[in-house]
Amino acid sequence: MNLEDLIKACQKQNSKAQEELYHLYKNTLFALCLKYCQNEAEAEDNLHNAFIEIFTNIKQYKGKGTFEGWVKRITINKAIDSYKKSYQLSPIKDTDFQDTDVTENQLEEFTLDQILSIIQNLPNQYRLVFNLYELDNYSHNEIAEMLNITVGTSKSNLYRAKMILKEQIKAIAPIHNMNMKYGK
Secondary structure (H helix, E strand, C coil): CCHHHHHHHHHCCCHHHHHHHHHHHHHHHHHHHHHHCCCHHHHHHHHHHHHHHHHHHHHHCCCCCCHHHHHHHHHHHHHHHHHHHHCCCCCCCCCCCCCCCCCHHHHHCCCHHHHHHHHHCCCHHHHHHHHHHHHCCCCHHHHHHHHCCCHHHHHHHHHHHHHHHHHHHHHHHHHHHHHHHCCC
């Protein structure tokens, strides 16, 4: 069944079509959830909630824009809603960051999973802003609206997230290089 037929069948609440759509998008949307969650259990909860929302509102999808973009937007919004319920968005204590540069060579030494793990360890608010801006291409205005923060706070959180990531990569790089050298 092609995607258009699958969507139409889901709009008619065909359970086989819903199952097929779930299997088609579950890995992509789970990876997306992981970006916004601290662990796999939280990501699985958000994925479940996203699919409930997708199947509940699939009749509203009118074919404008890609279907994948539509389901990704729902998934991101569900993750943000979950975050807002679980955490208070509050200022994080000021830290003086050393202005360190990370070279491409240093980044190339890490796998994507290792980099995502470093990102997941960011403070929650910084992680959300970083992911929305850098990985999902939302503007600071959109992020501010989504998270109920100011544009300035969004920009500040992005800057601080980047500084923390740079520091962590710099700190981990020598250990990582030693482990790679000795086959660990």
